[in-house]
Amino acid sequence: MKSSIFNMIQKVMACKITAYRDMLNCLLSEREALINVEVERLWDVSQKKEKLCRRIESLRKKLSKLIGKNGNGESININNIFPYLTREQGEKIRPYFLTLKRLKEEIKTIREENITVINDSLRFLDDMIAILSTQRRESRLYDEKCRIKSQEQPAILCRRI
Secondary structure, eight states: OOHHHHHHHHHHHHHHHHHHHHHHHHHHHHHHHHHTTOHHHHHHHHHHHHHHHHHHHHHHHHHHHHTTOTTOSOOOOHHHHGGGSOHHHHHHHHHHHHHHHHHHHHHHHHHHHHHHHHHHHHHHHHHHHHHHTOBOSSSOOBOTTSOBOOOSBOHHHHOOO
16 A cells, blocks of 8 residues: 555544544543533533544544545454555554554443443432322332332322322
8 A cells, every 4th residue: 555545544543543532531521420410511521422423433434535445334444454555554553443442442331331320310210200209008119129119199199288
């Protein structure tokens, strides 16, 4: 591969790594905002994530065009770029792909953890609403699977003044 094209590929890969690092930082910031219930910060992080996603997608398309894949949605990995490289170029570009792979795995893990925090928070709110809006006729609130039992009548509607 021509060294000028290879240099451009290296630059795009470096930009892609930077974008993925920024995304990882956004997700860590999102986790902190979720835990501290900072709604305004969550909106800011969400906007940053959208911008980064667009940036990552544009870099992916640029990289696809550089290696002749026409940006058709096919993922770029070391296996489909390696045949076009000299041995020396392959050794230089390999760390970029390994770094990207590691960052993508970290991002996936943090994203899944954030989803768990969100789902747990929603379940907690749902449980609180169920507790506050029901009248219990029996002392046990949870069933044998540690789930809130279904309620018969809303407590708010059953209260007498």
